[in-house]
Amino acid sequence: MIEISFHGLTKQSFERITQGLGSYDRCREGIRLILERKLPLTLKTTGMTLNRDEVFRIKEYVAGLGYEYSEKVQYKFGSDIRPRLDSSEDVYAYQLSEQDVTAIEQADPEFRAERCRQDGQKEETLRQGKSLCGGGLYKFHIDAYGQLQLCSRNRRRSYDLRRGSFREGFYEVLPQFPCPARQPSGQETLLSINAPVARANTKEVA
Numbered sequence: 549m550i551e552i553s554f555h556g557l558t559k560q561s562f563e564r565i566t567q568g569l570g571s572y573d574r575c576r577e578g579i580r581l582i583l584e585r586k587l588p589l590t591l592k593t594t595g596m597t598l599n600r601d602e603v604f605r606i607k608e609y610v611a612g613l614g615y616e617y618s619e620k621v622q623y624k625f626g627s628d629i630r631p632r633l634d635s636s637e638d639v640y641a642y643q644l645s646e647q648d649v650t651a652i653e654q655a656d657p658e659f660r661a662e663r664c665r666q667d668g669q670k671e672e673t674l675r676q677g678k679s680l681c682g683g684g685l686y687k688f689h690i691d692a693y694g695q696l697q698l699c700s701r702n703r704r705r706s707y708d709l710r711r712g713s714f715r716e717g718f719y720e721v722l723p724q725f726p727c728p729a730r731q732p733s734g735q736e737t738l739l740s741i742n743a744p745v746a747r748a749n750t751k752e753v754a
Contacts, residue, residue, distance in 0.1 A: 549588045549589075549590055549622075550582060550587055550588060550589050550590070551589075551590045551591075551592055551624070552575065552578065552579060552582075552589065552590070552591055552592070553591075553592055553593070553594070554575065554579075554591040554592065554593055554606060554610075555593055555594055555596070555598075555599055556572070556598075556599050556602060556606075557599075557602045557605050557606050557609060558602075559572040559573070561598060561599055561602060562575070564598060565596065565598055565599065568692070571692070579591070579613070583613065583616075583617040583619055583621070584617070586619060589619070589621050589622070590621070590622040590623065590624055591606075591610050591613075591621060591622075591623055591624075592623070592624035592625070592626060593606050593623075593624070593625055593626070594626050594627065594628065594629060595625060595626070595627045595644050595648070595649060595652060596629065596642040596643065596644060597641075597642045597643075597644060598642055600644060600648060600652065603625060603652055604655075604656065606623075607623050607625070607656070610622075610623040611623075624662070625652065625653070625656075625659055625662075627643070627644055627649045629642065629643045630700075630701065688718060690709065691706075694708060694709045694710045695707065695708060695709070696708075696709050696714065696717045696718065696722065697722070698718075698722045698723070698725075705722065705725035707721050707722055
């Protein structure tokens with residue numbers, strides 16, 4: 549399953565969130581190419597103060613894509629906001645309150661069902677003593693710059709797909725740098741693709 553973040557229905561709201569000029573058109577083009585090739589697709593929206601009035605309209609848009617391309621396109625709503633890559637936390641100013649998130653989820657039967665499913669899955673996973681992170685096990689993350697990560701929460705350990713293969717990055721290099729959610733906290737290491745796999749724990753100094 550391919551998942552793409554789609555945080556705004558209009559170009560204005562989308563690029564206000566991404567802060568990338570032209571990102572809306574590139575995203576729409578990527579969606580078109582994926583659907584024309586009949587690949588499984590999920591669009592997901594993180595609810596924020598900037599787009600909370602668009603969430604249900606985005607969901608309708610996603611449903612319309614399914615009819616247009618005769619392919620079911622799934623949709624996910626979430627509310628998890630993370631710090632910027634430079635660790636700046638100013639993005640939390642756009643985080644919805646717990647009451648706002650609950651109101652959105654309760655207003656849609658599919659959102660309510662998904663919340664119940666996620667809560668039940670989390671409870672069972674914790675009961676079994678397993679990690680909540682599936683990065684590198686059954687999913688991975690590729691950012692807008694072609695950087696492969698096993699987990700979107702583990703962005704400082706990346707593999708440049710523009711200079712190497714997915715197979716090498718996913719199966720050989722990045723597994724040496726598991727998500728912090730699955731290991732004790734320690735000194736972070738920046739990965740350089742120029743380093744051979746056997747030396748992948750070498751620190752790269754900018």
